[in-house]
Amino acid sequence: MRWVPAADWLRLPARRRRRMRRPRSRRTGRRPQPGGKLLLVYSPKGGTGCSTVAINLAIALQQVTSKKVALVDASLQFGDVAVLLDLRGNHSIAEAVAQIDTLEVDQLVALMSPHQSGIKVLPAPTSPEMAEVVTSDHLKTIIGLLRREFAYIILDTWRYLDDTILSTMEIATASW
Ligand SMILES: Nc1ncnc2c1ncn2[C@@H]1O[C@H](COP(=O)(O)OP(=O)(O)O)[C@@H](O)[C@H]1O
Numbered sequence: 001m002r003w004v005p006a007a008d009w010l011r012l013p014a015r016r017r018r019r020m021r022r023p024r025s026r027r028t029g030r031r032p033q034p035g036g037k038l039l040l041v042y043s044p045k046g047g048t049g050c051s052t053v054a055i056n057l058a059i060a061l062q063q064v065t066s067k068k069v070a071l072v073d074a075s076l077q078f079g080d081v082a083v084l085l086d087l088r089g090n091h092s093i094a095e096a097v098a099q100i101d102t103l104e105v106d107q108l109v110a111l112m113s114p115h116q117s118g119i120k121v122l123p124a125p126t127s128p129e130m131a132e133v134v135t136s137d138h139l140k141t142i143i144g145l146l147r148r149e150f151a152y153i154i155l156d157t158w159r160y161l162d163d164t165i166l167s168t169m170e171i172a173t174a175s176w
């Protein structure tokens with residue numbers, strides 16, 4: 001954290017003040033994004049427990065911190081988080097993308113499925129071909145909105161390192 005005299009601080013433009021409140025990470029040199037933390041779970045091989053870790057991480061964080069936790073299934077073609085958690089919601093990330101230009105955080109939260117643990121889940125599209133409609137920009141917009149509402153956003157991913165996953169790795173607070 002950098003320190004400046006209060007008088008100098010107040011003379012700084014508001015944007016610069018906000019940036020200085022967010023010190024760069026010593027490890028990565030990047031400034032953390034404002035709002036909730038984005039935690040990404042990735043495995044280069046399928047069937048190794050990626051979704052299991054993401055789900056358990058989300059529920060454990062909710063239980064330990066009592067803060068709002070979102071779980072996003074970014075395993076876009078064959079995401080199974082909703083099935084694994086026995087969720088009954090009708091919506092997925094595809095509906096969020098369909099209204100992305102005007103999407104507000106409340107509308108996004110309304111598309112999420114609540115789980116009995118207290119976490120909220122944004123499921124993957126229900127059919128593999130719908131995965132193509134989700135671009136890296138869409139996912140970044142969705143994550144940006146979720147950061148305003150949730151203290152933690154857990155992203156379950158798939159083994160294919162496409163633009164969507166790579167771009168979220170760049171903005172993640174931590175990746176496993
Ligand atoms: N630690 C573990 N020990 C034994 N089986 C596990 C473990 N973690 C996950 N599994 C099982 O392995 C299978 C694949 O897990 P999953 O989390 O769906 O993997 P991925 O998301 O990497 O494809 C599931 O049947 C799951 O129940």
Ligand SMILES: [Mg+2]
Nearest residue numbers: 050051075080
């Ligand atoms: Mg999985």
